[in-house]
Amino acid sequence: MSVSEHLNQFAGLPVVQFESDAPPKAGECAWKVATEHDGESLAAIFARFLDTVDAAAVTHLVIGYWGTYESNKADPVALLMDAAPRLPNLKALFLGDIISEEAEITWIELPDVAPLLRTYPGLEQLGIRGGLTLALSRLSSTALKVLQVQSGSLYAPVVRAVVASDLPNLQALELWLGTRMYGADVTIADLAPILSGDRFPALTRLGLMDSEIQDEICAAVATAPVVARLRELDLSMGMLSDDGAEALLSGQPLTHLAKLDLSHHYFTEPMMARLREALAPVQSLLMEPARRWGLGEQRFVQVAE
Secondary structure (H helix, E strand, O other): OOOOOOOOEEOOEEEEEOOOOOOOOOOOOEEEEOOOOOOOOHHHHHHHHHHHOOHHHOOEEEEEOOOOOOOOOOOHHHHHHHHHHHOOOOOEEEEEEOOOOOOOHHHOOOOOOHHHHHHOOOOOEEEEEOOOOOOOOOOEOOOOOEEEEEOOEOOHHHHHHHHOOEOOOOOEEEEEEEOHHHOOOOOHHHHHHHHOOOOOOOOOEEEEEEEOOHHHHHHHHOOOHHHHHOOEEEOOOOOEOHHHHHHHHHOOOOOOOOEEEOOOEOOOHHHHHHHHHHOOOOEEEOOOOOOOEOOOOEOOOOOOO
C-alpha cells in the first residue's frame, strides 16, 4: 500500500497550497509549495511564493511534489538553504507531502536534510518523507521538539543517525520503518538506545510504526524503560498480530498512556476484546483488522512501495 492523502493539517495549522494566480490567503496557515508532473519547476514556483507572501511571517511550510523529470526536477533542500535569509521565523517544516499518484514513497529522492537544522536553528518540527535514497546524518538542535521520518524502506544507518543526534528538547519521535521488500533493515538493536530511555530526555511521544517486525517491537516495548515517561505511543501501520498484543498485555502497565495507537493490525476478535478490556482507561485506536491478501492471506505493512 502507499500514501494516498495529502496533509490537510501540519503542526496544528491548516495546510494552504500556494497558487501563483491567486492572492495569498489571510490568517495563520502552513503554506504548501508544490509542482505537478508536467508543471513549472518547483524552483520557479518557490521563488514566486517568496516574492508573493510575507515570507518573514511564514512559520509553517510544507514542500510537496518537486518533480521527477529533468524539465522540472528540483532539490528542495538546496532551495530551502538558499531561502533561509527570507524565512527567519520558520518553525515547522515538512519535506515530501507526496502521495502515490505523484510518486510512490520509494521513488521520493531526498538528500540529507541535517544541514537544514544548522541553517534554520529555530526549527521546532521537522517531517521527512523519502524512499530508497533517504539518508540522514547526525542532527543537532536545541530547538527541535518533533521529528518525523516516514519511509517504506528505512535503513538502519538512518535510525542510527537519529539515535546519535543531539536533540535535548525532542518531545516527539516518529519512525516509519518499512519492509525488507524495499530494503528496510532496522533491528531491535538499532532501536534499543531509544527504548532504554538513554536518549532524548524530553521524549513523551514515540511512534515506531509501519514495520514487518512490529511484534518484535511490541515485545521490546513491553519492558522498555522509556515507556514509563511516555504520554503517547504509536505502534500502528505494521504487521501486528496476536503475538505482539500478547507481549504488550504481559508486559509493563500501559494505562498511564493518554493514547495508544494499534491501528492497521491483524488481531483476532478475542484478542481485540482482551485489549479493549485491559486498555479501557487509555484512548486506544484499534479499528477493524487490516485485510490479508494473496496466497496464505499474507500480512503487509500499511505503507511500503
